[in-house]
Amino acid sequence: MTEQQALYKYSLRLGDNALILSARLSEWCSNAPFLEEDLAVTNMALDLIGRAQAMLKYAGEVDGNSKTEDDLAYRRGERDYYNNLIMELPNGDFAYTMVRQLFVSTFELFFYEELQKSTDATLAAIAAKTLKEVKYHHLHAKDWVIRLGDGTEESNRRVQQAVNQLWMYTGELFEMDGTDALLMKDGIAVNAEHLKMGWIQMVTQILALANIELPADGYMQSGSRMGIHTEHLGHILSEMQYLQRAYPDATW
Amino acid sequence: MVVSRFDKEQILDILATIPDPEIPVVNILEMGMVKDVVIGDDGYxxxxxxxxxxxxxxxMITADIRSTLEAKGVVPTTVRMVYDPAWTTDWMTDVAKKKLHDYGIAPPLHSSCNDEMLDNNTITCPRCGSERxxxxxxxxSTACKALYKCDACLEPFEYFKCH
Incomplete structure (x- = not known):
């Protein structure tokens, strides 16, 4: 693997994470518990779309095969997608979506804080922009998890259930492979393993305020770094890519 | 090769006529979205x-810039988007903040660089001036705004978030 190939894959991975989570959050549009939350989830989805666009555009430039961000989003099969599995899981109930938002945005707080120091100027610039938006997403998710966890018996039970079910998907956020190792040598990529301690501390603190117990560390799901996904990604893509597959090069 | 008939000041003056599509009371310069104008040998x-x-x-802003400049004969023009340095509400001019206020949108208080101030601020009602x-x-309704309600005049209003 050359550094160029690694950078392509790294940018794809970051773009795919944003794109797929954005697709999931968008599903709440008109289905959220109330109007203000409808605005909130779709606003966060919009930030993620913007980030996906910037990352995939850059991936296309690095690749050099004149692929646009749209080509990369609409014309790759699931085995060529590298988003973490947690992003593609169905939304579940509102508590489940907010717990995922908490896990992901807390990770992103730490991750983009580091990536803005990347020696790659484009990644650093996108990261600095992203970090501002992620802080707001994190604040929102944190408030909800505490409010629901520290709420009624029912809401507490649902948050606890979501935490228990999602926990096995958090290990993958900190995984690293040859792509990361190669890019880290030149200070391009972030050492994700180093972020784990800070993440655990922050999440533990928030869950404690929400009267939620931290699950025991057990089996962690894995696979996305190799393009291996849950059955759910294919369904997202079939819907998202329908038009470009049925009518290639369609414009309007 | 383009014979440069327009200088930077003139181009900025033209750009100042382009409103922000989402908040038409301010223009794209006042919002701090225009970073630079480069006059090169083969265009602007x-x-x-x-x-x-x-x-x-x-x-829409990109399209507006191109069509507005073109109509004034500033051709050929390209529009390039950069992310660095990341946009902040600190770049909004005082004039823009005043215009937002008069339009009924509470202007941003300060920079989001100050993390503790990201939320839970005292926002003054742009209609009656109350701090309640x-x-x-x-x-x-847009990525840049939050919704508030005034407890004095009971009117809901938008606040332009610090960013």
Whole structure:
């Protein structure tokens, strides 16, 4: 693997994470518990779309095969997608979506804080922009998890259930492979393993305020770094890519 | 090769006539979205930066810049988007903040660089001036705004978030 190939894959991975989570959050549009939350989830989805666009555009430039961000989003099969599995899981109930938002945005707080120091100027610039938006997403998710966890018996039970079910998907956020190792040598990529301690501390603190117990560390799901996904990604893509597959090069 | 008939000042004056598509009371210069104008041998380049990465107005702003300059004979023009340095509400001019206020949108208080101030601020009602307001929703009708309600005059209003 050359550094160029690694950078392509790294940018794809970051773009795919944003794109797929954005697709999931968008599903709440008109289905959220109330109007203000409808605005909130779709606003966060919009930030993620913007980030996906910037990352995939850059991936296309690095690749050099004149692929646009749209080509990369609409014309790759699931085995060529590298988003973490947690992003593609169905939304579940509102508590489940907010717990995922908490896990992901807390990770992103730490991750983009580091990536803005990347020696790659484009990644650093996108990261600095992203970090501002992620802080707001994190604040929102944190408030909800505490409010629901520290709420009624029912809401507490649902948050606890979501935490228990999602926990096995958090290990993958900190995984690293040859792509990361190669890019880290030149200070391009972030050492994700180093972020784990800070993440655990922050999440533990928030869950404690929400009267939620931290699950025991057990089996962690894995696979996305190799393009291996849950059955759910294919369904997202079939819907998202329908038009470009049925009518290639369609414009309007 | 383009014989440069326009200088930077003239181009900026033209750009100042382009309103922000989402908040038409301010223009794109006052919003701090125009980073630079570069006059080269083969044309003009306008460098812009988005407010939020997913800001849907960027496409329209790009088109507006091109068509407005073209109509004035500033051709050929390209528009380039940069992310660095990231846009902040600190770049909004005082004039723009005053215009927002008069339009009924509470202007941003300060920079989001100050993390503790990201939320739970005292926002003054742009209609009656009361400080007795509360947050209704952190997210509003566009990425850049939050929703508040005034407890004095009871009117809901938008607040331009610090960013």
């Amino acid at each position: 380049e306008v460098i812009i930066t988005p407010t939020y990465s997913g800001c849907p107005a960027v496409g 307001t509360h947050l209704l929703s952190r997210f509003g």
